[in-house]
Amino acid sequence: MREDKALQVAVVGTGYVGLGTAVMLAYLGHNVVGVDVDQAKVDLLQRGQLPIYEPHLDQLLQDSASRLRWTTDYASAIPDADVIFICVGTPPLPNGQPNLSYVAEAAQSIARHLDGKLQVVVNKSTVPIGTGDWVARLLEDHARDYHAGRYLVVSNPEFLREGTALHDSLYPDRIVLGSDSPVAIAQLVRLYEPLLDQDFEAPASVPRPAGYTRPELVTTSLSSAEMIKYAANAFLALKISFANEIAGLCEWVDADIQEVTRGIGCDQRIGPRFLGAGAGWGGSCFGKDTAALISIGREYGYSMPILTAAVEINQRQRQLVITKLQQHLHRLKGKRVAVLGMAFKPNTDDLRDAPAHDCIQRLVELGAQVVAHDPVAMPRARQEWQHLGYLEAASAEAALHGADAALVMTEWDEYRQLDWESALRQMRRRLVIDTRHVITNFSGQGVVEQIGRGRSGTGSLAHEVAI
Incomplete structure (x- = not known):
């Protein structure tokens, strides 16, 4: 310039x-x-x-x-x-x-x-x-x-x-x-x-x-520009919540959410982005902006049921992760659970409204011992998550060592590149709830379950092998 x-x-x-x-x-x-x-x-x-x-x-x-x-x-x-x-x-x-x-x-x-x-x-x-x-x-x-x-x-x-x-x-x-x-x-x-x-x-x-x-x-105009920001974030939040709602039904009917979203994402009217099913959205924008729009509507006596449902679905996804653990382990008291990923998304240390926070909090309430790891966000978590009772792990492998189960909460490349078959051999029980679909082509012994994917094992990672 x-x-x-x-x-x-x-x-x-x-x-x-x-x-x-x-x-x-x-x-x-x-x-x-x-x-x-x-x-x-x-x-x-x-x-x-x-x-x-x-x-x-x-x-x-x-x-x-x-x-x-x-x-x-x-x-x-x-x-x-x-x-x-x-x-x-x-x-x-x-x-x-x-x-x-x-x-x-x-x-x-x-x-x-x-x-x-x-x-x-x-x-x-x-x-x-x-x-x-x-x-x-x-x-x-x-x-x-x-x-x-x-x-x-x-x-x-x-x-x-x-x-x-x-x-x-x-x-x-x-x-x-x-x-x-x-x-x-x-x-x-x-x-x-x-x-x-x-x-x-x-x-x-x-x-x-x-x-x-x-x-x-x-x-x-001023007001239209202000509305554009809210409307854009609300629509993206809706897409994620929609994918999560469809993912729940996929599990019942033995469909694969990744195949479904790939198929509908090819439609140019829909597009492939923000259709990732998992533990739900977090961060500083989506939750705050959807809540603000709903609140603004309330001021004018105007209900916004679609946005309200999107928020409810997002909260349901966080409990779904715990429910999946309970289905496998039955009782979480005394169990050691590894949580991989603390930031609300990869390539940031932002912890605001991170799904991992709610999962760690609930696991501790249910009596589990939580060992957490994140490639970047752990120093910030020491300051902002002091109220949570978890242990830190120096690496993903260290978090998995001796664990009864693991939750993948953030799709860091480090977790995609992990030798999962080797890492799972270090666990007490080889159970992973992969909420971000980072594990591919797993053929080892254990259970790897991903949200919205069929449970039979055919064309899916959600399968059980005798341990």
Whole structure:
């Protein structure tokens, strides 16, 4: 990017979304300041270290270091910024509504340091419909010298998948910009020009996909952009829950869910993605966003039974894993159970709403001894899962040693590549409930059961061999 096209950017919040946004924009040539109230996190970033795990982000951080700085001080970040991103958390409240207190704090702090020039404030956090208008009022109420038409608000939802966040940032399907101001839209188009034109040099660690051309630019009203984010995540959650519901019936009628989803996924109207049956979805988005949509509907007296059912099915899948163990072991008290995978998905250390958490909690309640392993997430789990009574294993093989059963809860490549026939020989009882379909072509002695696959053993891994 030519220096004269570079914008001054402030990113408030350095979680998964904010950190990825800051590093990506700096890599594209903009000058970026990351702001966070957590001094320890800022200190870490100033040393060139990451507070989260995301593949290749460390390299991009290093490559963009000359255009990045980190601070806790709004006064040093906001006045010079042309574009200011709000990327703070919106965790769910008990009633399903998002907690907007962090958004409010960020907007008020931003407002107090606006300097009178044209500045665009961008909501990138996932927020309820109408939040853009609310943030605009906060800017008006808290700016020291409010200028009508100078402080503009845009909704720019993110569609990143943890584990592939850099790929999704650099080569997006679409860029959604919601605003009633053509001036604000034009400023964001200028910001994203390298992405829209795809004229930047692709990083070696995240190459441009073959055949990729450019993303679709979608410009809408504020409220439509906010709804797009919720609707997209809700639909993906529906696809996963649908696959899990069909998987349950497959087990009764001796059908194979992987064959079924492969067959229906060939239909271009459906597509193959997000049809993986297993322990259900987790993470920071699907559960929170479906709950928020249901809550918004409730405010208007509008029921959303399809989404409600999707949430119920997802919770049922977590109990199904325990039920399968009980069917084989009958009593779990005193049994040693290995749990492989703690993060809600591979290539991240994010533990939010991870299915493994609920399974570990329930196993401990039923008297089982749990030995858990994850290639990346165990250090974070030591901090966030202190309330769970489990033991750590240094490797998958160590977790399986002497176990009465094993649960595969995250589809890490390390587990796909494991010599399962050898590993199972180290178990007290060779029983694996593989909720993520990582084990293929197993022909050894024992039981390997996968969700949604027939129990006869013909064309399936769910089979029993005398031990």
